Amino acid sequence: MEGFLDFNSRVFMAPMAGITDCPWRTILAECGGGNLISEMAAVNAIQRKNPKSYQIANVKNEPYPVVVQLVGNSPELFADAAQLVAELGAKSIDINMGCPVKKIVNNNSGSALMKDLSLASQIIKATVKATPLKVSVKFRKGWDMEHANAVDFAKMCEDSGASYITVHGRTRAQGYSGSADWDIIRDVKQAVKIPVIGNGDIDSPQKAEQMMQYSGVDGVMVGRAMLGNPWLLDRIDRHLKGLVAKPEPTVLQIRDMLLKHINLLINYYGERGGIAISRKFVGWYVRSLYEAKKFREQYTKLSTLPEVQQLINEYFVKVAV
Template sequence: MQIGPYSIAPNVVLAPMAGVTDKPFRLLCKRLGAGLAASEMTISDPRFWTTRKSLHRMDHDGEPDPISVQIAGTEPQQLAEAARYNVDHGAQIIDINMGCPAKKVCNAWAGSALMRDEDLVARILSAVVNAVDVPVTLKIRTGWDCDHRNGPRIAHIAEDSGIAALAVHGRTRDQHYTGQAEYETIAAIKAALRIPVIANGDIDSPRKAAHVLAVTGVDAVMIGRAAQGRPWIFREVAHYLATGEALPAPPLSEVRDILLGHLQALHAFYGEPQGVRIARKHLGWYAKDRPENAAFRAVVNRAEDPASQIALTTDYFDHLIADTRQTAAAE
């Protein structure tokens, strides 16, 4: 998949997620096979650009190309200024958020709420595209609700405005993340456009990724929630798409090492005590599909400092690995 001058390979990308796709997580997912990883949503209001949270979100030092930064807002010229500001601070692709279903975002008429006003969408897209010399991408949903599935019209507006690629989540805003993503609207959008289209929603396995690519004809798939606690999903999907073969699940020793590296990166990036607090949700995601989930979280959530969090996680996994080996030997 080509976005402006950038070749995105493999065609499996990380969805921008507020509170999740920070720099440590983006770097990890890229290392494990994501072809592109956009930043967390950054607000377009310049009054908030110097807050601690925004400074962390705008830190792209050392990230591999291309650096994609997602911006959100409602006012065309303010979004244009935000795009210029982020390009000046390292962004190589600007992504506009019109897909977030969160109430606090939509109540401010940002995120997917913008899809209710197609004229405003056109003004925003034109303002941002004309403001910067880098590719501008857009993320939308299939519509505001089931009676207003206007994703195809927004897609045409996007292409006409000069948007370089379009990501579509297969749900309306009112569905949030409930039910099942539908791909018919995404397929219709892809068939009608010349620009690259990326499918998002419920892609949680290599086979599902291959299925979505086949039924929609899109250029790439975007993975969000399924990467939480499973950042190796990108290499699994990429390998399956390239070879038709499924990779084995990573051994516990590799999961331990990936997790420890992620924790250390979070501690270094955020410092104390924030890094320890933020790491707790990632620890829970890593354990969510394992039978020892509750016991693991009970142990690691006691940690109040980076050294304790690392030590408790290491000890827990080392004991788990030893028990697994003993069980295998007994069999």
């Protein structure tokens, strides 16, 4: 089983604000296996040339394909942003119509667009018209249980020109709680001809295979389970392709990956910013290791690279014995 459209893999990294940045993609690209995506970038902020949003959207210097995700509520601004991200190196454009965060939905963006199919359609059409790149849409089961309109929404995306869609099997009201509804993902798959990617609760190669068999989706998207486990997408990809899995990483390989990740964060955000951002990643890498809580508490107090390197080396020597 190979990929679909022009993707080499049926496994997709889930976009996650504050996480799927250039350093994380560099790590994932090295581990292999999945299609890579940006954090969401707001179309109005891109237009204002906001430096942070511009940095998110700028993937020109990355030596692997990156889907860039856009969020907003204005067809005109989406059209402008589509042209800009094409110049900034995007492989294709994903439109965020699933974000549940208050600040986003109060701005009539993200999952709020699931309540306004007419505006959602105008946004997709305007983006498709503005760029030769593929345009995909990521959305949820619906706004809430009473408005679980993912099937109608999927048909609207198809009719508006989306190349493929991703469905997260939770409503906006659920946020990230409860479990993802794979039935709605199956219903969406049956309702449209364009490729469908299923998303929600995949944390192993077996679970990915189960979702594909259960719902018939063309691909799977993995979010939270890859945190601290950048090897997961490759394991899933190999499993779906019937290839032999690489061995699980050793404790020392985890250490090396963590140190590499911190160095990448520092190169990208500077020493202070990079180390601040690294604190959450460190927690995920050591989650299941010896005295992780104590190590995390010590790590949080550090602010320079030599201190960080020393603590990590000392900690992993203890863990490895």
